[in-house]
Structure formats: C-alpha cells, structure tokens
Amino acid sequence: MQDDLPTFGPRKKLIKFLAQKVIKGAKISNAPVSLQRVIEHLQTMHDLDVQKITAGDKVSGLLVVCKEVDSEYSTIGFNGNHPWCRRRFTIAHEIGHLLLGHGCNKSMDDDSLNETEANQFAAELLVPQSFLKKDFAQTPNIQDLAKLYRVSEQAITIKVMGSRLL
Numbered sequence: 001m002q003d004d005l006p007t008f009g010p011r012k013k014l015i016k017f018l019a020q021k022v023i024k025g026a027k028i029s030n031a032p033v034s035l036q037r038v039i040e041h042l043q044t045m046h047d048l049d050v051q052k053i054t055a056g057d058k059v060s061g062l063l064v065v066c067k068e069v070d071s072e073y074s075t076i077g078f079n080g081n082h083p084w085c086r087r088r089f090t091i092a093h094e095i096g097h098l099l100l101g102h103g104c105n106k107s108m109d110d111d112s113l114n115e116t117e118a119n120q121f122a123a124e125l126l127v128p129q130s131f132l133k134k135d136f137a138q139t140p141n142i143q144d145l146a147k148l149y150r151v152s153e154q155a156i157t158i159k160v161m162g163s164r165l166l
C-alpha cells in the first residue's frame, strides 16, 4: 500500500513506529500494557521521573523537559484525582510528547497538532493494533476490551473503528 505522508497532520507512521518500539523494548506482549514497565524501559534511556500532582480537574498532566549543557531530564506529572484509566492515558500522552520531541517554542497551530500526535501515540501505546486484532477476534465486545486494556470504552471504540475491526 502506498501511503504518501501529508505535509500537514499527525505523523502517523512515526507515531506507530515509536509506540511499537517502546512496547518491544519493554518486552510487553499482551494487554494490559504495563506503564510501570514502559516507564522503567524509558528510564534506561532518559532521565525521567513520573509524579502525581494535585491540580484542578481541567489539568490532566504535563511534561517538563529541562535541558542543560550536557544533560537533559524530564518529569511527567499526572492528576492524581482523575480515575485510573484516565491517568494511564495521561501518562501515555505525556510520554508521546517526550518521544515525539515536542518542543517549547511552538505556535498555537502546532500546539493542537502536538496534542493530536500525543493522543495517537497514547492510543497506540495502550492499545497496540497488533494486540487488538488478536483480542478482538476472541472478545468482540467493547466493554470487555476496555476492561482488559484498562482504558476507557471511548478509547477502545476509536481504536476498533480506526483498525476497521467492526
């Protein structure tokens, strides 16, 4: 299948590649994707810390990257008041920002594109397409799949429809 990369819009191939690389590197082969293992794997390459933050409901999470002359360290914060599956998505989303190299100096347009890319990364990390194909064949039920993958039913629905499994 020939698939020309658009000049605008999310970098779908790169996003999928990066998510798959992390899954492989963390030696994860089935759902639910263990974010603990993902983070431990990333910590072998990045100086990364993940912390619970207390914030208003509108804040899901944030990524702070500190660059120094000879080092770089990053902190992901997630809203500890949010339900578990939302926190998982938030952390995966912030990992997406980190790995996709979303910088600090960007326009508003870039901003929403970066958000889209980070969301796509999170969806692919938590619900890898190759896992979903196999699991959907056995369990063609959105509710059960959401429980299995520990994500929202909405996230599963988007992935199932995007993968043309229905």
Ligand SMILES: [Zn+2]
Pocket: 093, 097, 114, 115, 118
């Ligand atoms: Zn974001």
